[in-house]
Amino acid sequence: MKEIGIGLLGFGTVGAGVVEALQRNGDLLAGRIGVRLVLRRIADVDLDRDRGVTVDRSLLTRDAAALIDDPAVDIVIELIGGTTLARDFVLRALRLGKPVITANKALLADHGGEIFALAAANNTGVWFEASVAGGVPIIRALREGLVANRIDRIFGILNGTCNYILTKMEREQVTFEHALKEAQAAGYAEADPGLDIDGFDTAHKAAILASLAYGIQVPMEKIHVEGIRGLSKADIEYARDFGYRVKQLAVIKAVGGEVEVRVHPTLVPHDHMLSSVMGVFNAVVVDGDIVGQTVYTGRGAGRLPTASAVVSDLAEVARILADGGRKARYSPASPSGKITFRPMGEVECRYYLRLSLLDKPGILGVVATVLGQHGISLASILQKEPNRSGRHVSVVILTHRAVEKNIMEAMRILEERQALGAKPVCLRIEDPGIEKAS
C-alpha cells in the first residue's frame, strides 16, 4: 500500500490527539482510503513532557524548518497556534508545494489572503476542517455537501466556553462570574478567558465560514463583536419566560447584495434545535436556497474531536496525493467574490430590551412614543413590580423587526430624557425562520 509521510508541527493537546487517533485507527483508515499515513517527524520546543501517547523518540525534533524541508514529509500539519511562527512555517511548507493542514483560526483570519494566494501560486492547498466547530465536518458540508446552494445565512454556536458558561448560568441560576470560575476549574475556560468570552474566537470562526460561503476574506474590523461578560442572570431568566434561551451566536447573512457578520449574545426560541445545544457542544445552522435549513452539531473543541477533523483532512489530502502525484490543490467552496459588508447600524432584526424605568406616571408612554418615533413596534411587553428601593421598574420589551441604529438612537434619547435608571440592555433575537411542525 502506498505511504504518505506526515510532519506534525506542535505536539500539544491536539497534536497528541492526532497521534493517538492515527495509532488507534491507522489500520482502519488505511483500509478506508487505500493509503497508509505514516508519521515521519514531530516538532516541538518541549521534547520531554508526557502527552499520554508513546512515540518513537527518533521522530521528535526541535527543528521545525528541517521537518518541513524533509523530503519524506508530504503533508505538514500545523498545530502550533499563534500567528507569527505558525505563519512562517505554513508559508515555508507552501513554498515547497506541500499541502498544509491547520486548526489555527486566528492565523487564517489574520493572514488567510496571503496564505491562500501562496498555496494557489504553488499549486497546493491549505485544509482547515479543525478550525471551526472541532470534529463537526462543517467545512466539508459547505464545500461539498451544500455546493448546490446559494448560502443565505449561517448562524451558530461556535465557542464551547461561552456555551458552557451560558448553560451553567441558566441551569444553576448563577452569575456570569460564578459560571466563569466553574468553567475555569473544569478546564473549559482559560485563566485569561478574553479570547473566548469576549467573542473574538467566535469572530475568527465566523470569518472562516463567511469566506467559504461567499468567497471573501473578512477583515476582523468588519465584524461586530460583543462578548457575554456583561450578561446578567436576570436577562437569562426573562428570556426564558418569553420562551427563549440566550446563546452566544455568530450570524453571517447575505441581505440585498451585502453580507453582515456579527457575534453577540442572542435570544433563540426554545423550540429550535439550537437552543437545546448545551455545554461545550457547538452547532452550526446553514440556510441554503435549495436544501432549506440543515444543522450540524458536535463537540467544538478538545484533544480528540479536533484530531478527528485534522485526520479527515489528512485522509482527503493523502487520497489526492496518492491519486495524482505530489500536488494537492484545495477547492474552495465559493469563487472569490467582491462583497460589500453591511454596517452594524443597518442590521435589521428583532430585539429584546430591558429598561429600568423611573417609577413615575406616564413614563411607559414616553418609552412607547420614543420607540414608535424610531419605527420600532412592540411584540410583547412585561412589567414587573418595582424593586425594593421602589424608584425603578423593570420593563422587558420584545420588538418586531427593527433597524439597529434606530434602536441605539431611541436608547440614547431615553437616556437623555432621564427616563432610565440604568443602562438599557439590548439583546438581539435570531429568528430561526423554519416552520415548526411542517
Next chain:
Amino acid sequence: MKEIGIGLLGFGTVGAGVVEALQRNGDLLAGRIGVRLVLRRIADVDLDRDRGVTVDRSLLTRDAAALIDDPAVDIVIELIGGTTLARDFVLRALRLGKPVITANKALLADHGGEIFALAAANNTGVWFEASVAGGVPIIRALREGLVANRIDRIFGILNGTCNYILTKMEREQVTFEHALKEAQAAGYAEADPGLDIDGFDTAHKAAILASLAYGIQVPMEKIHVEGIRGLSKADIEYARDFGYRVKQLAVIKAVGGEVEVRVHPTLVPHDHMLSSVMGVFNAVVVDGDIVGQTVYTGRGAGRLPTASAVVSDLAEVARILADGGRKARYSPASPSGKITFRPMGEVECRYYLRLSLLDKPGILGVVATVLGQHGISLASILQKEPNRSGRHVSVVILTHRAVEKNIMEAMRILEERQALGAKPVCLRIEDPGIEKAS
C-alpha cells in the same frame, strides 16, 4: 470552462428539482467547481406533464437506453425509482464506465452488491447522497468528515412521514389514524403509506448507513423492522410524563464484534437534540470513537432538498472527471468486512412496558417477580387509577438495561398466567449516551 454532460433518467418530482437547481445556481456552481454541468438529455415516459420548470423540448426523450449510450452524457442520474427498470439502466451505465448518481434506496438495499461490484469492475462508481436524509450530507460525513473514526453507533430519524405523524400525535393529541389522514391530506404520506409507516423505507436507509459504517451489505432479513401503525396516544402521553418523546428510529450499533440493525418506535429523552426534531425533518446521530457524538439535521425529502444532494454528487463526480479523465471511482467509507449480525433476541437496551393488569391483590407482585426472574430490573413505575370498567389497571414500567428475548419471554409468561387484560406494549428506549451539561 470544461463541460461535463449529464443525462437525467426520470423527470418526476426530484428530477424537476435537479433541473431547477441547475438552472438557478448553475453559474454559482460552475464558479465553485471550475466545471460547467450541462444537462444533455432527460428521459421519461411522460414528456408532456408540466413540472414547473422550462426545458428545451429537444432534450426530452422516451428512450432511456439511448440517453445512457449517448457519448455526450458523462454522468447518469437515476431518479426513476423502483428496482426493475432502474436496475437495468444503472447496470447499463456502469457497463459503459459511466458514473451513476441515484436517490434510490430500495435499489441499493436490494441490489447494492451487484451494482457496486459492477461499478468497481468498470472502474467507475455509484453516488447516493440523496438516498438517506434528503439534503443532509450524511453520506459525505461518514465517508469523509468522520473517516478517522471507528463508528460505534448511528441512530436517527430517517423517515419524514413517520416523524410528521408522531409530531402531530404528540402536539395535537390525536390518534395515529387521524394523524395519518392529515399527513396524506398535506402530501406528506402516500395513499398507500405502508413503505413509510411500517418501517421499510427507514430499513432501506439503515442498510445504506450500515454499509458505509462497516463496509457490509445488509440483507433486509437481518434488520428487525417495526412500524408506527400500532402506536397509541396513551403511550405517547405516558412517555412524555416520563420525560421522553416517541420517535421512529433506525439504530445501527457495533457490539462485541457484532452489528445490530433495527427499526422501531423508540423513546428518546426530551433533553436530547433528537427529540426536538419535528415534522418532516430528519436527523442522524453518529457516535465515533474519536470525535464523540455528532448530529446532522435537515429536510429528509422533497423536490429541492433531495435535488441539493443529487447536485452535490454531480459536483463531486464532475470534479473527478474534469481532473482525471473519464473515470470516476467511488471511495467507500469502509473496507468491505465480514460481520456477524446480532439477532434481535440478543439486543440489550432499556424498555418501556405498558401492562394492562387485572385489578386483583398481589398482581403487581406477580409481575415484579416474573420480571425479576428474567433479569429485568425496574427503573421507574407508574400506576394509574383503574379504567372505567374497573377490571384493568394500567401500569407503566421503565426498566434498566435488559435483553430483548428475556423481555419477550417474561411477557409470554405473564400472558400465560392470565395476568394481563390486553396485549402488553413494549417499546425500546435509546440512551443517547452523552453527558448533558459538560
